[in-house]
Amino acid sequence: MKLIEGFGKYFLMLTIVFRTPEKFSVFRRRLFEELEHIGINSIPLVALMSSFIGGVIALQTASNMSNPLLPTYTVGYITQSSTILEFSPTIISLILAGKVGSNIASEIGTMRVTEQIDALEIMGVNSLNFLVLPKVTAAVLFFPILVIFSMGLSLAGGWIALVLSDLSSTETYVYGIRYYFEMSNVWYALTKCVVFGFIIVTISSFYGYYVKGGSLEVGRSSTQAVVSSSVAILVANFLLTQMILLS
Amino acid sequence: MIEVKHVNKSFGKTQVLKDISATFEKGKVNLIIGQSGHGKTVLAKCIVGLHEVDSGEILFNGRDFCKMNRVERTSIRQEIGMLFQGSALFDSMTVEENVMFPLLMFKKMTKKEMLTRVNFCLERVNLTGRNSLFPSECSGGMQKRIGIARAIAMNPKYLFCDEPNSGLDPKTAILIDTLIREITYEYQITTVAITHDMNSVMEIGDNILFIHNGNNWWTGNKNNIITTENLEVTSFVYASEFMKEIKDSITEKNKNK
Numbered sequence: 001m002k003l004i005e006g007f008g009k010y011f012l013m014l015t016i017v018f019r020t021p022e023k024f025s026v027f028r029r030r031l032f033e034e035l036e037h038i039g040i041n042s043i044p045l046v047a048l049m050s051s052f053i054g055g056v057i058a059l060q061t062a063s064n065m066s067n068p069l070l071p072t073y074t075v076g077y078i079t080q081s082s083t084i085l086e087f088s089p090t091i092i093s094l095i096l097a098g099k100v101g102s103n104i105a106s107e108i109g110t111m112r113v114t115e116q117i118d119a120l121e122i123m124g125v126n127s128l129n130f131l132v133l134p135k136v137t138a139a140v141l142f143f144p145i146l147v148i149f150s151m152g153l154s155l156a157g158g159w160i161a162l163v164l165s166d167l168s169s170t171e172t173y174v175y176g177i178r179y180y181f182e183m184s185n186v187w188y189a190l191t192k193c194v195v196f197g198f199i200i201v202t203i204s205s206f207y208g209y210y211v212k213g214g215s216l217e218v219g220r221s222s223t224q225a226v227v228s229s230s231v232a233i234l235v236a237n238f239l240l241t242q243m244i245l246l247s
Numbered sequence: 248m249i250e251v252k253h254v255n256k257s258f259g260k261t262q263v264l265k266d267i268s269a270t271f272e273k274g275k276v277n278l279i280i281g282q283s284g285h286g287k288t289v290l291a292k293c294i295v296g297l298h299e300v301d302s303g304e305i306l307f308n309g310r311d312f313c314k315m316n317r318v319e320r321t322s323i324r325q326e327i328g329m330l331f332q333g334s335a336l337f338d339s340m341t342v343e344e345n346v347m348f349p350l351l352m353f354k355k356m357t358k359k360e361m362l363t364r365v366n367f368c369l370e371r372v373n374l375t376g377r378n379s380l381f382p383s384e385c386s387g388g389m390q391k392r393i394g395i396a397r398a399i400a401m402n403p404k405y406l407f408c409d410e411p412n413s414g415l416d417p418k419t420a421i422l423i424d425t426l427i428r429e430i431t432y433e434y435q436i437t438t439v440a441i442t443h444d445m446n447s448v449m450e451i452g453d454n455i456l457f458i459h460n461g462n463n464w465w466t467g468n469k470n471n472i473i474t475t476e477n478l479e480v481t482s483f484v485y486a487s488e489f490m491k492e493i494k495d496s497i498t499e500k501n502k503n504k
């Protein structure tokens with residue numbers, strides 16, 4: 001029952017978020033701030049995660065391929081497809097749910113408990129639109145960039161790991177990556193991460209915006225935001241895979 | 248003018264406001280006084296719509312605020328300035344950006360015009376030259392004054408001040424009182440101020456509403472509050488020994504006459 005009520009409140013919130021901003025110049029400025037907060041500031045984390053995990057994927061695939069019947073370029077192929085299909089869009093989004101989601105929920109939650117949101121409302125500002133719309137827009141615009149970046153670094157990480165440990169040559173690895181490379185998989189990944197970015201920002205904002213109490217509750221709601229957006233990402237991932245890959 | 252008619256408000260099982268009716272006149276300083284926790288802030292927040300009332304009417308110049316939709320409310324709210332009890336400044340913005348914020352959102356002004364207006368408002372609350380500080384770098388009293396500067400930036404028609412001078416030294420407190428009175432008279436604002444401070448009551452209380460336990464317990468002005476026989480009001484006014492002594496000496500004098 002509470003869940004249904006929560007859903008209702010969430011969708012109602014979305015209808016208030018998606019209105020034309022009061023003043024476009026203000027929106028544009030807020031958007032650039034958020035592009036920096038949500039996007040640029042996430043680059044180091046994404047870079048670190050992607051290159052290391054790309055390396056590990058490549059190494060594990062290589063070390064598990066004792067069967068001489070498999071061609072040597074399989075390592076590159078598997079690294080490429082698992083990175084593009086799942087690792088970069090989904091795992092990176094889950095990681096960003098932790099970083100960006102908790103950040104957003106605690107920022108908006110603090111504004112709520114210190115009456116800053118009330119102050120906005122009193123002035124006649126649509127506080128949800130003012131706070132959340134720039135964040136959603138920034139996430140939807142920047143998540144694809146982060147994911148493409150992550151794909152590149154992950155493949156590069158795999159390459160470095162393989163070459164350093166002498167498990168494969170550059171030529172076979174690159175051949176494997178290009179072998180059976182499907183552009184549609186990249187589009188699929190980008191679609192997913194746009195949806196995930198939307199989910200992370202709106203759910204975290206939801207938890208922050210409707211928090212009641214004090215700093216303890218703000219902390220709790222930001223944990224809740226991360227948990228809920230992660231679950232939502234997993235569910236959405238499942239549904240999207242069904243819809244896109246199997247259609 | 249703001250009229251409040253038969254307003255009730257409960258949180259869960261506790262009824263905070265009980266059938267409150269009051270009129271806040273234009274061009275006057277209307278005070279809401281009463282003991283801590285008796286519903287003053289809740290009443291103010293109900294009037295501006297931050298709390299939805301359970302029943303009753305709230306009329307801004309005859310227009311019922313409770314029945315309005317979001318768009319209509321927005322247009323009225325741009326005419327409201329409010330100082331919150333906890334100041335509620337935007338903590339990631341500087342003093343200047345805080346005061347400029349409403350202008351930036353709603354006014355078609357050049358940057359220079361806005362800055363002039365901001366500096367004018369800051370000057371009125373005695374904060375010239377503090378533009379680039381962040382709220383966390385300001386004292387509590389300064390935060391109050393920044394809050395007032397932000398509330399008056401848009402030239403509001405309705406001004407709400409929740410304890411504008413609590414936490415200020417007597418001199419600054421009087422300065423703020425005078426400021427509130429001045430702008431109220433000058434721009435014919437409907438001002439509603441909440442206070443505990445008997446000094447401000449006596450300074451600026453054109454109309455006084457005394458709230459007790461969520462009830463409209465007494466209404467009057469600064470002249471008849473010292474002579475009223477209402478038990479709760481007198482115990483509020485003469486809470487300190489000092490004030491009691493003054494009262495005794497006054498009655499003594501009257502007897503001797």
Ligand SMILES: Nc1ncnc2c1ncn2[C@@H]1O[C@H](COP(=O)(O)OP(=O)(O)OP(=O)(O)O)[C@@H](O)[C@H]1O
Pocket residue numbers: 258263281282283284285286287288289290332
């Ligand atoms: N959001 C809320 N939820 C539940 N109860 C509330 C809420 N806000 C206020 N109350 C209750 O309403 C009563 C009146 O509170 P209010 O803040 O109006 O007091 P006040 O008269 O402004 O006191 P003070 O002078 O100390 O500021 C209190 O008992 C308080 O616990």
Ligand SMILES: [Mg+2]
Pocket residue numbers: 287288289332409
């Ligand atoms: Mg109060």
